[in-house]
Amino acid sequence: MNRFVGNFTLRLDSKGRVSIPGPFRSALRRDGFGGLCCYPAMDRPAIDAGGNALMVEIEALIGRYAPFSDQRELLALALFGTSETLKIDGEGRVVLGENLKRHAEISETVTFVGLGHKFQIWEPGRFHGELAEATRKVRALKGELSSQVAAPKAPGARE
Amino acid sequence: MNRFVGNFTLRLDSKGRVSIPGPFRSALRRDGFGGLCCYPAMDRPAIDAGGNALMVEIEALIGRYAPFSDQRELLALALFGTSETLKIDGEGRVVLGENLKRHAEISETVTFVGLGHKFQIWEPGRFHGELAEATRKVRALKGELSSQVAAPKAPGARE
DNA sequence: TCTAATCCCATGATATCCCACAGTTTCCCA
DNA sequence: TGGGAAACTGTGGGATATCATGGGATTAGA
Numbered sequence: 001m002n003r004f005v006g007n008f009t010l011r012l013d014s015k016g017r018v019s020i021p022g023p024f025r026s027a028l029r030r031d032g033f034g035g036l037c038c039y040p041a042m043d044r045p046a047i048d049a050g051g052n053a054l055m056v057e058i059e060a061l062i063g064r065y066a067p068f069s070d071q072r073e074l075l076a077l078a079l080f081g082t083s084e085t086l087k088i089d090g091e092g093r094v095v096l097g098e099n100l101k102r103h104a105e106i107s108e109t110v111t112f113v114g115l116g117h118k119f120q121i122w123e124p125g126r127f128h129g130e131l132a133e134a135t136r137k138v139r140a141l142k143g144e145l146s147s148q149v150a151a152p153k154a155p156g157a158r159e
Numbered sequence: 160m161n162r163f164v165g166n167f168t169l170r171l172d173s174k175g176r177v178s179i180p181g182p183f184r185s186a187l188r189r190d191g192f193g194g195l196c197c198y199p200a201m202d203r204p205a206i207d208a209g210g211n212a213l214m215v216e217i218e219a220l221i222g223r224y225a226p227f228s229d230q231r232e233l234l235a236l237a238l239f240g241t242s243e244t245l246k247i248d249g250e251g252r253v254v255l256g257e258n259l260k261r262h263a264e265i266s267e268t269v270t271f272v273g274l275g276h277k278f279q280i281w282e283p284g285r286f287h288g289e290l291a292e293a294t295r296k297v298r299a300l301k302g303e304l305s306s307q308v309a310a311p312k313a314p315g316a317r318e
Numbered sequence: 319t320c321t322a323a324t325c326c327c328a329t330g331a332t333a334t335c336c337c338a339c340a341g342t343t344t345c346c347c348a
Numbered sequence: 349t350g351g352g353a354a355a356c357t358g359t360g361g362g363a364t365a366t367c368a369t370g371g372g373a374t375t376a377g378a
Contacts, residue, residue: 010358015333019358037164042298062275067216070202075300076274078293083273084165085182090335091358169368174323178368249325250368 002030004050004114009124012108017093021112024119025092027051036094038121039083040103045126047100050118057117058083096121161189163209163273168283171267176252180271183278184251186210195253197280198242199262204285206259209277216276255280 008021020028020036028036031051038049048054058079065072086094096106104110104123111127113120122130167180179187179195187195192210200207207213217238224231245253255265263269263282270286272279281289 013359014361017359022357025357042294042301059275067220068201071300073203073274074293074296077272077279077290078297080162080164080275081166081272081290081293087334090337093358095333172369173371176369181367184367246324252368254323 002027003116004119005116007111007113007127009109009111012096012106012110016095017089018096018110019091019093020088022092024112024114025088028088035085035087037083037085038096038100039079040100041120044120044130045104045123046113046130047096047104047106047121048118049121054118161186161212162275163278164275166270166272166286168268168270171255171265171269175254176248177255177269178250178252179247181251183271183273184247187247194244194246196242196244197255197259198238199259200279201237203279203289204263204282205272205289206255206263206280207277208280213277 004024004027006021006023008024010018010021012018028051031053033051033055035051036049037051037055038047040046041048062072062075062079065075082099084097084100086096088094096110100106100121104121105126106121106123109124111122111124113122113127163183163186165180165182167183169177169180171177187210190210190212192214195208196210196214197206197208199205221231221234221238224234241258243256243259245255247253255269259265259280263280264285265280265282268283270281270283272281272286
């Protein structure tokens with residue numbers, strides 16, 4: 001079983017290191033990629049992180065466009081250009097780069113949140129806020145669903 | 160791991176030398192090409208750089224057009240004609256040619272940006288501007304993508 | 319002989335590796 | 349069923365290697 005599930009809150013030490021939660025660490029190990037691929041999440045003050053699987057996903061996204069095309073260069077710049085592959089030390093820790101920490105407004109504690117094929121790293125307070133918000137939305141969505149019968153209406157993309 | 164990822168800002172010394180960032184340097188070493196192949200990026204005030212993989216890609220691009228066709232000659236001129244192969248010294252540094260520096264408006268600090276198979280060298284200020292622009296466009300693109308994904312049967316992949 | 323490019327060594331800062339330890343949880347065996 | 353023993357996790361800090369950078373020496377080219 002190779003996905004990231006659950007959430008864990010951990011502290012950064014004086015050198016800025018954080019342990020990757022055990023379950024995530026073993027999922028990464030299985031995935032075969034020595035390091036941790038991270039980039040600032042779009043639209044959210046969080047860090048997206050993962051291993052090979054995530055990297056391949058990004059590559060596939062970029063690979064859809066022709067080499068030297070504008071769109072490809074743009075995507076590559078925004079994705080590869082802002083991501084960092086962090087080294088994982090013998091104890092399973094990483095040091096987050098300054099950009100990443102700034103983007104997620106992380107200071108001394110972080111929450112790891114499993115998202116299946118990848119996971120996110122949040123500042124704990126912001127994560128709880130976001131979670132509450134998400135719960136509220138899901139509840140609303142559920143209400144909507146139960147009031148519909150089985151309408152095959154196209155599900156609009158929402159964010 | 161053999162691609163260029165992340166961004167690094169470094170200084171030119173009094174002799175005009177810049178260190179190639181460690182991760183890029185080792186990727187180049189793996190790629191087997193002794194020097195660094197550079198040319199002014201099309202449409203952008205930046206320098207495209209890479210090793211063997213980049214040259215192969217350029218060749219493939221040019222090879223798509225019929226020999227002696229206008230497009231082919233033009234591309235060859237723009238890419239091969241303007242490229243220089245820089246020597247990498249014992250410490251992993253290169254000296255950028257005057258053309259390159261002028262094109263990218265580089266003075267004393269540069270930002271190396273990984274783009275997967277190749278990387279770019281920017282004047283840091285211009286890079287930040289371009290990155291902001293790219294992020295904005297990618298966000299728009301993401302909206303498009305997520306509305307496409309909802310159409311076929313969702314294989315558990317979500318964002 | 320002079321200029322410029324290349325090589326070589328020095329150095330401070332940073333990152334990486336390595337060992338240590340305390341709190342839990344798991345496991346084992348009486 | 350209870351009492352350890354062992355393993356693992358998160359945390360801490362010192363030692364070592366690597367990186368970015370600076371400058372002198374050496375070679376090459378004109």
